[in-house]
Amino acid sequence: MLSSKGFDLWADNYDRTVHLSDQDDSYPFAGYKQVLGRIYETIRAGEGRRVMDIGFGTAVLTARLYADGYTITGIDFSEKMIAIASEKMPAAVLIRHDFSNGLPASLDGQQFDSIVCTYAIHHLTDEAKIRFLTDLQRHLAPGGKILLGDVAFSTRQALEACKARSGPNWDDDEIYLVADELSAAFPELVFEQISHCAGFICIPAKK
Numbered sequence: 577m578l579s580s581k582g583f584d585l586w587a588d589n590y591d592r593t594v595h596l597s598d599q600d601d602s603y604p605f606a607g608y609k610q611v612l613g614r615i616y617e618t619i620r621a622g623e624g625r626r627v628m629d630i631g632f633g634t635a636v637l638t639a640r641l642y643a644d645g646y647t648i649t650g651i652d653f654s655e656k657m658i659a660i661a662s663e664k665m666p667a668a669v670l671i672r673h674d675f676s677n678g679l680p681a682s683l684d685g686q687q688f689d690s691i692v693c694t695y696a697i698h699h700l701t702d703e704a705k706i707r708f709l710t711d712l713q714r715h716l717a718p719g720g721k722i723l724l725g726d727v728a729f730s731t732r733q734a735l736e737a738c739k740a741r742s743g744p745n746w747d748d749d750e751i752y753l754v755a756d757e758l759s760a761a762f763p764e765l766v767f768e769q770i771s772h773c774a775g776f777i778c779i780p781a782k783k
């Protein structure tokens with residue numbers, strides 16, 4: 577699992593490595609552009625302009641929304657990623673925080689129309705993911721949505737098949753989303769397979 581320092585070192589090359597993997601249609605980033613595009617279109621089609629991005633990285637997704645006039649709040653633990661993102665989004669609220677400890681206290685009582693997390697939640701165990709997503713759901717405004725884009729599969733069998741295909745490239749430190757397992761905790765969850773390894777998950781606010 578990469579530390580905040582590991583992400584600092586990756587930050588300058590991040591967009592390039594992601595682009596190459598996406599272009600080659602290879603694990604882990606095959607479908608990256610499409611999955612971020614799917615999230616972008618979902619937010620654009622919805623109501624409300626308050627977006628929180630968990631693990632925003634170089635802000636590939638949120639910088640587009642920022643340019644469209646959305647209000648952006650973000651959490652990331654990498655100083656270097658924050659520096660890159662804040663150049664693109666000078667008025668965004670970017671908080672340096674490790675989300676494996678939950679959300680920062682400064683967000684208590686705040687609500688968002690969309691909460692996005694792309695290629696970052698796989699750093700949490702499956703139990704921690706459920707706790708964290710439950711907490712995120714409490715920060716959704718009525719009608720709001722949690723939108724996840726990551727290496728993700730409908731079933732564990734599909735994950736195992738991708739792991740077998742990826743051979744030595746598979747990263748055993750990352751804990752990917754399996755939609756039918758997560759739906760036990762979030763029955764309203766909607767899943768779409770975007771590429772052979774990327775998936776999109778939408779979890780709506782509780783009614």
Ligand SMILES: C[S@@+](CC[C@H](N)C(=O)[O-])C[C@H]1O[C@@H](n2cnc3c(N)ncnc32)[C@H](O)[C@@H]1O
Binds near residue numbers: 634654675
């Ligand atoms: C693979 S990058 C994804 C960046 C961006 N969301 C994207 O889709 O391109 C993962 C990001 O999550 C951040 N991150 C990973 N684990 C984290 C943690 N425990 N707390 C806060 N940020 C974390 C990293 O610093 C990095 O910016």
